[in-house]
Every structure is written in structure tokens, then in C-alpha cells.
Amino acid sequence: MAKSNILARTGNEAMAEAMRQVNPDVVAAYPITPATEIVQIFASFVADGLVDTEFVPVESEHSAMSACIGAASAGGRVMTGTSSQGLALMAEMLYIAAGLRLPIVLSDVNRALSSPINIHCDHSDTMMVRDSGWIQIFSENAQEAYDNMVQAVKIAEAVKLPVVVTTDGFIISHGMERIEILDDAEVKKFIGDYKPEHYLLNFEKPITVGALDLTDYYFEHKRQEIEAMKASTPVIIAVGSEFGKKTGRSYGLFEKYKMEDAEAVMIAMGSTAGTAKVKIDELRAKGLKAGLLKPRVFRPFPKEEIADALKGAKAVAVMDRSDSMNAQEGPLCLEVKAALYDKAANKPVLNYVYGLGGREIKPEDIGTVFDDLFEASKGKEKPGVSYLGVRE
Amino acid sequence: MAEKTKKIKKPGWKELPEADLIIGGGTALEFKTGDWRSERPVHIPEKCINCLTCWAYCPDSAVIVKEGKVVGFNYDYCKGCGICMHECPVKGKAIKMVPERDAKTETRK
Amino acid sequence: MKDLVEIRWHGRGGQGAKTAALLFADAALASGKYIQAFPEYGPERMGAPVASFNRISSEPILLHSGVSNPSVVIVLDPTLTESIDVTEGMPDNGVIIINTGKCPDAIRKELDIPGGIKVFTVDASGISKETIGREIPNTPMLGAFVKATGMLDFKEMLEDTKKKLEKKFKNKPEVVAGNIKAIERAYNEVRSQ
Numbered sequence: 001m002a003k004s005n006i007l008a009r010t011g012n013e014a015m016a017e018a019m020r021q022v023n024p025d026v027v028a029a030y031p032i033t034p035a036t037e038i039v040q041i042f043a044s045f046v047a048d049g050l051v052d053t054e055f056v057p058v059e060s061e062h063s064a065m066s067a068c069i070g071a072a073s074a075g076g077r078v079m080t081g082t083s084s085q086g087l088a089l090m091a092e093m094l095y096i097a098a099g100l101r102l103p104i105v106l107s108d109v110n111r112a113l114s115s116p117i118n119i120h121c122d123h124s125d126t127m128m129v130r131d132s133g134w135i136q137i138f139s140e141n142a143q144e145a146y147d148n149m150v151q152a153v154k155i156a157e158a159v160k161l162p163v164v165v166t167t168d169g170f171i172i173s174h175g176m177e178r179i180e181i182l183d184d185a186e187v188k189k190f191i192g193d194y195k196p197e198h199y200l201l202n203f204e205k206p207i208t209v210g211a212l213d214l215t216d217y218y219f220e221h222k223r224q225e226i227e228a229m230k231a232s233t234p235v236i237i238a239v240g241s242e243f244g245k246k247t248g249r250s251y252g253l254f255e256k257y258k259m260e261d262a263e264a265v266m267i268a269m270g271s272t273a274g275t276a277k278v279k280i281d282e283l284r285a286k287g288l289k290a291g292l293l294k295p296r297v298f299r300p301f302p303k304e305e306i307a308d309a310l311k312g313a314k315a316v317a318v319m320d321r322s323d324s325m326n327a328q329e330g331p332l333c334l335e336v337k338a339a340l341y342d343k344a345a346n347k348p349v350l351n352y353v354y355g356l357g358g359r360e361i362k363p364e365d366i367g368t369v370f371d372d373l374f375e376a377s378k379g380k381e382k383p384g385v386s387y388l389g390v391r392e
Numbered sequence: 393m394a395e396k397t398k399k400i401k402k403p404g405w406k407e408l409p410e411a412d413l414i415i416g417g418g419t420a421l422e423f424k425t426g427d428w429r430s431e432r433p434v435h436i437p438e439k440c441i442n443c444l445t446c447w448a449y450c451p452d453s454a455v456i457v458k459e460g461k462v463v464g465f466n467y468d469y470c471k472g473c474g475i476c477m478h479e480c481p482v483k484g485k486a487i488k489m490v491p492e493r494d495a496k497t498e499t500r501k
Numbered sequence: 502m503k504d505l506v507e508i509r510w511h512g513r514g515g516q517g518a519k520t521a522a523l524l525f526a527d528a529a530l531a532s533g534k535y536i537q538a539f540p541e542y543g544p545e546r547m548g549a550p551v552a553s554f555n556r557i558s559s560e561p562i563l564l565h566s567g568v569s570n571p572s573v574v575i576v577l578d579p580t581l582t583e584s585i586d587v588t589e590g591m592p593d594n595g596v597i598i599i600n601t602g603k604c605p606d607a608i609r610k611e612l613d614i615p616g617g618i619k620v621f622t623v624d625a626s627g628i629s630k631e632t633i634g635r636e637i638p639n640t641p642m643l644g645a646f647v648k649a650t651g652m653l654d655f656k657e658m659l660e661d662t663k664k665k666l667e668k669k670f671k672n673k674p675e676v677v678a679g680n681i682k683a684i685e686r687a688y689n690e691v692r693s694q
Contacts, residue, residue: 101411206417
């Protein structure tokens with residue numbers, strides 16, 4: 001790796017850098033903290049002539065996604081970015097992008113949803129649109145944010161589904177880290193040219209997009225979308241491994257950290273996974289069999305693969321950085337439990353809702369979860385959901 | 393009148409084009425809207441001055457014009473909205489709207 | 502991560518605590534280290550106390566929690582010590598570098614700093630006024646920092662910072678020269694006990 005490819009970049013800068021290298025046809029976006037910088041930096045790339053992109057400043061996130069849908073239907077390679085309330089305002093259009101099977105790539109910087117108003121990290125925004133038909137990929141750090149953005153373009157176009165790549169607000173978006181990037185030409189080669197089969201600006205093969213689809217056809221089209229989501233799993237794996245061959249950084253559906261013989265397993269997404277690894281190293285040094293499973297792809301949820309990976313675990317703790325309010329547990333825990341139920345794997349699964357509104361999570365906090373896990377593996381299970389880090 | 397549509401077996405999800413796309417242009421031709429009509433326009437050639445106002449206004453392009461002259465209506469697509477009659481500038485109108493039932497009775501006679 | 506070093510910068514909004522952390526991280530990266538630099542995000546108000554942080558290691562840094570036990574603390578504004586405990590969470594063998602004209606002994610007494618912590622002082626404000634023409638203590642503090650901790654090669658750091666500043670101040674070469682002079686002077690003038 002040439003030295004010039006090693007950079008100090010924040011998560012936002014890393015994502016903007018990936019967008020520059022992808023050089024999309026259209027970017028339509030509206031600013032929102034902590035995602036503003038991504039499109040702000042990208043807009044400067046447009047102004048400086050570093051990309052050929054048509055940048056469309058719009059008056060809301062709803063319009064941003066609408067413009068993206070129009071541009072993608074026309075046949076363009078399209079990207080955008082947002083966060084929190086912005087993603088919420090986009091929600092209506094997210095379903096349309098997915099239903100129209102448009103391979104739009106969106107960077108979402110995870111931030112809590114109002115109210116109360118807050119600009120810091122949690123995963124409520126991404127979780128709110130988890131059933132919108134978008135492939136959802138979480139990033140642990142700035143490096144993964146960059147890598148995931150590049151891969152997302154290839155995945156989206158291969159399976160004709162939109163992809164959202166997330167980072168943790170401020171923790172990753174504004175934290176500067178060492179990243180390695182590919183050369184511009186390598187990214188170009190990796191993603192290839194975008195050649196949609198059908199698009200509105202193809203006058204040789206005219207199409208109608210968005211026709212009324214009532215009781216007699218809607219269900220069939222939704223079934224297609226569901227199957228496309230299922231079929232994206234092997235594509236995500238193939239793209240992740242091809243990326244690994246190029247960079248030495250392979251990606252799958254989830255990462256297993258010290259899982260071979262792990263008895264107490266934590267499941268955590270995003271930046272918290274890194275902090276958990278540090279704690280696990282400490283526990284391992286004491287001879288305790290701790291491990292981490294870090295879901296990277298939340299949609300499609302790799303239920304069988306995760307259930308298999310948890311086979312050896314005696315107790316599992318699922319870390320949810322959002323709450324489902326009236327559900328039994330947080331969204332990630334619900335998925336994990338359902339996956340284990342299908343395999344008739346009856347083992348303690350503890351759920352921790354943590355870090356809402358950017359509440360810090362330290363290695364010590366992770367430590368208390370592992371304490372609970374080791375107790376649970378001896379049969380002393382903690383009932384219900386625990387709220388980690390909240391003042392009682 | 394449009395031909396009676398037969399009950400056809402609709403395609404399953406594996407056969408349909410993805411994303412609810414309708415592939416190919418001019419597909420509206422396959423959708424005959426004539427059976428929505430409760431009243432049909434009838435052309436009165438004696439009164440018609442062939443100004444083609446009806447042709448310009450018809451939202452379904454259902455006014456048939458040949459060599460600059462109105463010759464009738466395409467009842468496969470005419471929805472019977474009556475705009476042609478409404479816009480006809482001729483005093484006493486060169487188009488009359490006839491209830492579909494009467495039109496059919498007339499045909500039978 | 503046996504050689505992980507955690508650093509905290511104290512300043513006031515507008516004094517460049519964030520920029521200093523970013524510049525330092527960049528210089529550390531250039532010397533082959535793994536780095537993190539991140540500010541503390543609260544309401545952004547000019548003049549309000551702010552902090553920013555670095556983690557530096559020769560191995561990949563996985564921690565993404567805040568820094569609560571920094572082994573190095575840099576104070577860009579000496580008046581902050583009246584309202585903030587700048588030594589909070591520091592280990593006994595930590596290093597604190599303060600922008601002040603006073604000598605380390607006086608500062609130790611004034612702030613009641615425990616014996617194990619090494620105290621360094623440098624008049625970064627004075628230096629910046631003379632070299633840059635304005636009170637911008639963050640860049641000279643980088644020089645003092647490198648001298649006090651020996652963490653980076655001074656010449657490499659100076660070269661890298663120069664490159665970064667040249668990029669940032671394309672049309673103001675005098676700003677670059679002033680900053681470089683400030684870093685060199687602070688490196689030479691920083692005092693220990």
C-alpha cells in the first residue's frame with residue numbers, strides 16, 4: 001500500500017472520499033448534523049471539478065430522496081446522505097426507491113430521533129426504516145465507512161436494491177482515524193460502469209415507471225422485492241470477499257471476534273463493537289472465554305448464519321442502541337432471538353438497551369454485561385431488558 | 393365497443409417484469425377505456441365545419457380525422473366525457489351526446 | 502495496545518483545541534502511527550471551555566469511548582484552570598503542558614498538582630503574538646508537546662505540519678512561516694522543573 005493511500009480522515013471525510021471516487025451521476029441532498037459534512041465536502045469536489053456529478057441542492061430530505069429516485073429512474077448512478085430527522089422525513093420516499101428497485105446508495109450518520117431533541121448517536125433512525133426494503137450496512141469505524149460505501153454501489157447495482165451505509169454520529173462521523181483508501185482507478189474498476197437494463201432516458205426501449213399496482217399485482221411485485229432482498233445475501237458476501245482480495249480487508253455478513261471457543265458472546269453493531277473488542281481482549285487475558293459477533297448487514301438479516309455462529313455460546317448479550325418501545329426487546333435482540341428459536345437453540349439471551357442520545361459506553365460498561373453473561377451461563381439469568389448507563 | 397376481455401390467468405411474481413415496470417411504449421393502446429362510457433358522442437356531418445376543435449380537445453385522441461375532416465369517433469377509447477360536444481363552436485352543435493343504452497337500441501333497429 | 506497514549510487538549514471555543522488535535526494526529530500518522538482525534542461536542546460557543554482528544558498507538562485503535570484517563574494534558578488557556586480541574590483523571594506519571602509565562606513550580610503550587618505528574622510550561626500566547634501576530638497558541642503548543650513527551654520526531658512533525666498549513670493557507674505564506682517559527686520557538690523554550 002502506497003503511503004499516499006494512508007490518510008487521517010473523519011468518518012464523514014472517509015465517506016465523502018468514497019463518493020468522490022465513485023463519481024456518481026447525481027447527488028441530491030439536504031444538510032443535517034452530523035451528516036452535513038459528507039455532502040458539504042462532496043459539493044466542494046463538484047465545485048472543484050473533481051467529479052462529473054450533477055449536484056442537486058433541495059429544500060428537504062423528502063425532496064432529496066425524490067430527486068434521487070427521479071435521477072435513478074432516468075438511469076443515473078445516484079448517492080445521497082442524511083441523518084436522524086432527515087431519514088425520517090425521507091421515509092416515504094425510501095419505500096418508493098426500494099419498490100422501484102433503484103440502486104441508490106445513502107450514507108446515514110446515526111443520530112437519535114427527536115423528541116427530546118438531540119444530535120448525538122443512537123441507531124433509532126436506521127431502525128425506524130428497517131422494513132423499507134433497503135439493504136442496511138453498519139460500519140464500526142471510518143475505515144469500514146469508506147469500504148462499505150464503495151462496496152454498497154456494487155451490491156446495489158447487482159441486486160437492484162438501494163443500500164444505506166451507516167456510521168455512528170460524532171463518534172465516527174467526527175472522529176479522525178487512520179484509513180487506507182484505494183486508488184481512484186481501482187475503485188472505478190471495482191464498481192465498473194453502471195448499465196441498467198431499463199431506464200427512462202433510453203429512448204430505444206421506452207418504459208413506464210411507477211404505474212398503479214392494485215390488488216391484482218401489488219403482492220407479486222412485493223414478493224419480487226422480498227426475494228431480491230434474500231438473493232442479495234450471496235452478492236454481499238461475494239462483493240465483500242472480492243474487496244478483500246484487493247485490499248486485504250474482507251467483509252461478510254458479520255464479523256466474529258474471538259468466537260471460536262467463546263462461551264459468553266456479545267452482539268453489538270457500530271462503534272461499540274470496537275470498544276467491546278478491547279474489553280474482550282482484557283477478559284481473554286484473564287482466561288475468560290468472551291467473544292463478539294458484530295452484525296454488519298442488518299437487512300437482509302442473516303438469521304441462519306447468526307444462529308449457526310452462536311452454536312457454541314452458553315449465553316448471549318444483545319446490545320441495542322435503540323428501543324422498540326412496545327416490543328419485547330430492542331430490534332436487534334428480537335431478530336437474534338427469533339433466529340435462535342428457529343434453531344430450537346434454547347440459551348439465555350440478555351438484552352441491553354444502551355447509548356441512547358449519545359450516552360457514552362465505556363469498556364467498564366461492556367465489562368458489567370460480560371459479568372452478567374458469565375452469571376447467566378451458570379444459570380442465573382437476568383430477566384427482561386436492561387437499560388445500560390441510564391441513571392436510576 | 394371494445395371486445396369482451398376474457399378471464400386470463402395473470403402472471404405470477406417470477407414472470408412479471410421487476411419493479412412494476414411497464415416495458416415498451418404506447419402501452420395505453422392495449423387498455424381500451426371505451427367501456428367506461430355512459431354517453432357517446434355522435435357526429436353530425438351536415439353541421440360540422442371541420443374546425444377540428446373537438447380533435448384538439450379530446451383527452452383520449454378518440455376523434456377520427458381523415459384528410460382534414462372529422463369522420464367519427466373511436467369508441468374503443470372514447471370515455472364519453474363530452475368535452476368534444478362542449479367545445480364544438482357550431483351553433484346547435486355538430487356533436488350530440490346520446491345515452492349509450494339508446495345508442496345500442498338504435499343500432500339494433 | 503500496550504503503547505496506547507491518550508491525550509486531552511483544553512481550550513476555549515475558537516482557540517483551536519480541535520485543530521491542534523487534528524494537526525497532531527496527522528503528524529503522528531505521517532510517522533506511521535495509528536491515530537484518533539475527536540472533539541468533545543457540546544453547544545459551540547466562542548469562549549466556552551472545550552476539550553478535544555487524541556489516541557496514538559503503533560497498533561490499530563479499536564476503542565471508541567471517550568478519553569477519561571489521559572496521560573498527557575495540554576492546556577491552551579491558563580485561565581481555564583480557575584474553572585476546570587485540568588488534571589482530572591490523569592495518572593500519577595502523567596504529563597501536563599500549560600500555556601503560561603509562569604514557571605512549572607509556581608503552576609504546580611497554584612493548581613496543587615500531585616508530585617508524580619510532570620509539569621511543563623511555555624508562553625505559547627506570547628510566542629504566537631510575536632511570530633504570527635495574533636494570539637493563536639495551538640500550533641506553538643504542538644512544539645512544546647513534542648519536546649515534553651518525545652512522542653514524535655520533531656523534524657518530521659515540523660515538515661508534516663508545514664505541508665498541512667501550506668494546504669490550508671494557500672494564499673498566505675506568511676501565516677505558514679509564522680506558525681512554523683512559533684512551533685520551533687515553543688519547542689526550544691518549553692520549561693520543565
